[in-house]
Amino acid sequence: MRYLFEEYALDTDRRELHRGTEMMSVTPQVFDLLDFLIRNRERVVSKDDIIDAIWNGRIVSDAALTTRFNAARGAIGDSGEEQRLIKTLPRKGFRFVGAVREEPAPSGAAMADAPAEPRQPSIALPDKPSIAVLPFQNLGADPEQEYFADGVVEDITMALSRFRWLFVIARNSSFTYKGRTVDIKQVGRELAVRYVLEGSVRKAGTRVRIAGQLIDAETGAHLWADRFDGALEDIFDLQDELTSSVVGAIAPTLQREEIRRARCKPTENLDAYDYYWRGLAKTRFWTRDANSEALRLFQKAIELDPRLACAHGMAAWCYAPRKARRWMIDQAQETAEAIRLARRAVHLGADDPVALCMGAYVLAFLAHEFDDAVAFMDRGLAINPNLAQAWTLSAWMRVWKGEPDLALDHAARAIRLSPLDPYISNINGAVAFAHFLAGRYDMASSSAEKAMRANPEFLLSTCIFAASNALGGHLGAAKKGLARAREINPDLRASNLEDLTPFRQAEHIARLAKGLREAGLPE
Known part of the structure; x- marks a missing residue:
């Protein structure tokens, strides 16, 4: 089915969002949210309805829900203030209010007659073998053991990351597919990786079974599949066996000694x-x-x-x-x-x-x-x-140290390793601060706005939005940003800015204070 509204088309069969001839980049959960809202546009849907449909009833924070709605609105040119297409009804729920026309998706024959335009990934494949480890299914009888399956994936991802010749997608992006049936080829395109590892974990008493299969994301071919059974006390050995098998399938010539050296039993x-x-x-x-x-x-x-x-x-x-x-x-x-x-x-x-x-x-x-x-x-x-979160933290540290170019480089590495990161606002915040320190106020404002769109409660990005607009001569936007910052933190003053973030150089906190004072921040 294709849903047509304004200049947009949402194709549920191909899971694509188009604006005219341009294909928009959206994460799987944002696509599912748009699909759910449009299919149920005749009624108001509650927060619980959305959580049941998109997150399978799992506990979801209000901040995470707000982030997905902001991303969904942004993908279709809407905003929380305008609410032209997606409307929030306080204490009731949400509704898609745009005019929608439905049409069947093109048939296989029609698609075959159309000019062939191979879909290109929005991000180029790395110049070395690349892999994403998807969330493993918890096959145990106790749903409370979900953390155990997630922990196994965390360790396997970390073990693979230690091979410097591999490019490993961060857990935050891989886990956006959690709880969903996925098309491996689509995952490969969205994350721009060659290989995908999926599997399952079953824990029963003192026994555990880990099963995995390695798939070529370009062709869909299964390269390797196996399962590993053992006592719970042997969990690290089982993970090592799976990791070694995956590495061996990707690079058969790799020396086993290199694999052995990469193993690390934490405790x-x-x-x-x-x-x-x-x-x-x-x-x-x-x-x-x-x-x-x-x-x-x-x-x-x-x-x-x-x-x-x-x-x-x-x-x-x-x-x-x-x-x-x-x-x-x-x-x-x-x-x-x-x-x-x-x-x-x-x-x-x-x-x-x-x-x-x-x-x-x-x-x-x-x-x-x-x-x-x-x-x-x-x-x-x-x-x-391959530790994406560390590249993000390092970007912030370079900001504080007064090294904006290094901060931008480290932030770019974080984004490439985790292109679907649900906490992208944190990375964009570091980018905004780096541009601010370099005196690129328009770029700082743009990056800060991206961070605010993803996380409206992010005080630092809101402050940099206000300060960069003030120093860039856009006083109206600066005052609007400061008003939002003081909604988040009513105690914000020029005198307590150092409580927000550390700067090695006094001139940098002074510049931030100057911009916020010009936006109207009291002493």
């Missing part, structure tokens, strides 16, 4: 690692309660294994959003604990990229130890150059 204590996986699952939800629960779980993992470096790194990282979102109760005590955990992480995790990169970010953000932090971050990225 002998499976209970500790189980808590670590549970904590990782909670970090996907950017709410105060989820953050507190993640921190508790990481602390429990540390209690069970005081040398688990990755748990120290993630526990330290939990304090960063607590500071940024004003969730800290005792700021001095919590800041000191975050720095302690970060130093412990980089000390224990000399070869652990998660420990190094998360610890480094906290040392920069909370301790302002920029030089040491950059050294630790660079070491972590040298070990695992």
Whole structure:
């Protein structure tokens, strides 16, 4: 079926959104949201209706829902203020109000008669073998074990990432396909990768089975498939076997010794690692309660294994959003604990990229130890150059250090590794700050607007939008941006800007303050 509205066409059979002859780039969940709203345009659909249809009833934060609606509106030239096509009815729900015409999708014969225009990926394939690891199905009887299947995928992705000759898509982008039946060829086009790994996990008592299949995303051919059974205590060995088999299928000439060296058993204590996986699952939800629960779980993992470096790194990282979102109760005590955990992480995790990169970010953000932090971050990225989240954090650190060109380079790497990242606002925020520091105020404003569109609650991007417009001579937009910033944080003043983000050079915070003062920020 094709739905036609204004200059747009939504093709549900080919899962494509067109504006005229141009094919628009949308993530799978945004496409599903548009499809659901248009198909149900005769009625108001509730938030619960949407969550059931798009997320299969899983818990979804209001911020995540807002992000998808902003992206859907942006894809069809609408906005939250205009609501020309997608209307929000307070306390009731949402409705697609545009005039829609339906027509059948072109038949196979009609498509065959049409001129052949091979669809090109919006992003070029990397110059080395590229792979995305899709979420594994949880085949266990207990749906609460979903975190376990996700943790297995996290570890396999990380293991593959350590092969420098591989290009591995970040988990955040791969997991946008979670809970959905997908077309592997389409996944390959959307993520611009050659290979896709999918599979399943079944945990029953003390036994576990991991099954996987490697698919050529260009042809759809199955290159390899196998399953690995064993005791739960052998989980890391099973993951290593699967990883080795995948690598061997992609590059048969690879020496087994190289594969063996890439293996890294994080801990002998499976209970500790189980808590670590549970904590990782909670970090996907950017709410105060989820953050507190993640921190508790990481602390429990540390209690069970005081040398688990990755748990120290993630526990330290939990304090960063607590500071940024004003969730800290005792700021001095919590800041000191975050720095302690970060130093412990980089000390224990000399070869652990998660420990190094998360610890480094906290040392920069909370301790302002920029030089040491950059050294630790660079070491972590040298070990695992496929860690998209670390490239994002590194971009922010380069902003704070006053290196805008490096910040832009690192942000670009993050976007390429995670092109469908649900937290793209964080990357665009770093890009906006980098352009602001370089004096490119129009580009800073544009990137900040992208970040705001993806996450309307992102205070830093809203501030940079206001400041860059003020210094660029667009006072009306600057005042509008500042008004939004003060809705997010009514206590915002020129005198407390340093609480938002650290800058190594005083001139940079002074420039931000100058722009916001011109936009109307009080002292």
